Amino acid sequence: MHEMAVTEDIMRIVTEHAAQAGAEQITDIHLVIGDMSSFVDDSIQFYFDLLSPETVAEGATLHFHRVEIRFRCRACGAEFSPDGMDWRCPKCDALGGKVIAGKEFYVESIEVT
Numbered sequence: 604m605h606e607m608a609v610t611e612d613i614m615r616i617v618t619e620h621a622a623q624a625g626a627e628q629i630t631d632i633h634l635v636i637g638d639m640s641s642f643v644d645d646s647i648q649f650y651f652d653l654l655s656p657e658t659v660a661e662g663a664t665l666h667f668h669r670v671e672i673r674f675r676c677r678a679c680g681a682e683f684s685p686d687g688m689d690w691r692c693p694k695c696d697a698l699g700g701k702v703i704a705g706k707e708f709y710v711e712s713i714e715v716t
């Protein structure tokens with residue numbers, strides 16, 4: 604259910620930006636979501652459809668830009684994207700590593716009229 608809270612955050616951020624820009628209508632909202640975050644596009648869309656009517660964001664199109672998970676190996680420093688649930692370094696076979704991408708969640712940009 605945490606998509607409800609993040610969608611409220613999205614609404615707050617985009618309406619603030621629209622007000623600052625003197626915009627009458629938001630047409631597009633670009634979101635960046637890492638594959639490691641558990642947010643589901645459809646759920647965010649669902650809450651957006653609930654929350655946006657009668658606001659400056661009503662009718663805006665949500666665009667989801669997914670960021671794939673990337674690790675940096677703790678043993679050899681190689682950067683790699685895991686193949687499904689196989690989180691071993693392809694160079695040295697060490698397991699996992701430091702997450703350097705995939706946990707993102709933010710509003711990248713909005714388009715207004």
Ligand SMILES: [Zn+2]
Nearest residue numbers: 676679692695
């Ligand atoms: Zn390695």
